[in-house]
Amino acid sequence: MTTLVTGTGVGPLLRGWREQRRLSQLELALRADSSARHISFVETGRSRPSEEMILRLAEHLDVPVRERNALLLAAGYAPRYTETALDEPGMATVRQGIEQLLAGYDPYPALVVDGSYTVVAANEGLGLLLAGLPEHLLTPPVNAMRVTLHPEGLAPRIRNLREWRGHLLHQMERQIGLARSEALRKLYEEVAAYPLPEGSAGAEEGRGEEGPEQYAYVALPLRIEHDGQVLSFVSSISTFNTPMDVTVAELAIETLLPADPATVAYLRSARPTP
Structure with missing residues (x-):
């Protein structure tokens, strides 16, 4: 399944998910134990988030697993979640x-x-x-x-x-x-x-x-x-x-x-x- 996203890089993608969830930067920061300033820097590309921060934000934004991999790739990290066909031995x-x-x-x-x-x-x-x-x-x-x-x-x-x-x-x-x-x-x-x-x-x-x-x-x-x-x-x-x-x-x-x-x-x- 393909995913419809807007913007390039992890910052615009995270901003898109946040806006879709109708959360302010401050609300997201409080949920993710961060600061509004750091969320702003991440969304504008002034700060590169860690893998853990991306996954934490994705969790609080209720981002589907497939799109969490897309966020990690956009930030230059390897996907965290596998995608295994249902008919495979595993x-x-x-x-x-x-x-x-x-x-x-x-x-x-x-x-x-x-x-x-x-x-x-x-x-x-x-x-x-x-x-x-x-x-x-x-x-x-x-x-x-x-x-x-x-x-x-x-x-x-x-x-x-x-x-x-x-x-x-x-x-x-x-x-x-x-x-x-x-x-x-x-x-x-x-x-x-x-x-x-x-x-x-x-x-x-x-x-x-x-x-x-x-x-x-x-x-x-x-x-x-x-x-x-x-x-x-x-x-x-x-x-x-x-x-x-x-x-x-x-x-x-x-x-x-x-x-x-x-x-x-x-x-x-x-x-x-x-």
């Missing part, structure tokens, strides 16, 4: 852990995506929801946002598409603000331009034909129709704690947990018998 433990986690969620849908929402792993529960979609959306690399919002994807099946679409676009906007990725911005522009399916349940405002909701959801549900049954899920997203590898840092595990007893019963009944 990532075997990570792959095994992901597979076990996804299998443990079956029959509830679960998937793992990278920083550009490319699906890197999924369980059988998700496959149930994707059944019947056109091949061009399911040919690897599969993108979770395209599959969900494309008019030939899940969009026509989502009963509260307007609400769910707004939630996903807001999620992407926030991610763009954190990562400043040009590739992610292009994906956002693509999926945001998809039209709402006309004359389908996907264009409704979020109520099924059965009338008012029977359950008080704890979070915005995804209400999706499957074989004539309206299923309701709440989404949960998990990431790895304090990752030291760029690939691992950008992985997110999303689980769709049943939001009502009817969905639980349907998923269990639809699960293949071992």
Whole structure:
């Protein structure tokens, strides 16, 4: 994934991150146990920060791991974080852990995506929801946002598409603000331009034909129709704690947990018998 940055050298880059986080030099200095004068000197190029100072500032600015490497390179230092492909031998433990986690969620849908929402792993529960979609959306690399919002994807099946679409676009906007990725911005522009399916349940405002909701959801549900049954899920997203590898840092595990007893019963009944 490419990163959209402004300026050259570590000073302008740090200033860009600080301004994006809407912090003054004094606020950042207090958080990083430094001084506003030193922060100013770093941003203007009058002072070369140490590796430790760069990483400390990056931590307090919530700079993604990939961009922390970019800051170090701009200052003339070697990258601190590795970037290991998920299929390499050194990532075997990570792959095994992901597979076990996804299998443990079956029959509830679960998937793992990278920083550009490319699906890197999924369980059988998700496959149930994707059944019947056109091949061009399911040919690897599969993108979770395209599959969900494309008019030939899940969009026509989502009963509260307007609400769910707004939630996903807001999620992407926030991610763009954190990562400043040009590739992610292009994906956002693509999926945001998809039209709402006309004359389908996907264009409704979020109520099924059965009338008012029977359950008080704890979070915005995804209400999706499957074989004539309206299923309701709440989404949960998990990431790895304090990752030291760029690939691992950008992985997110999303689980769709049943939001009502009817969905639980349907998923269990639809699960293949071992």
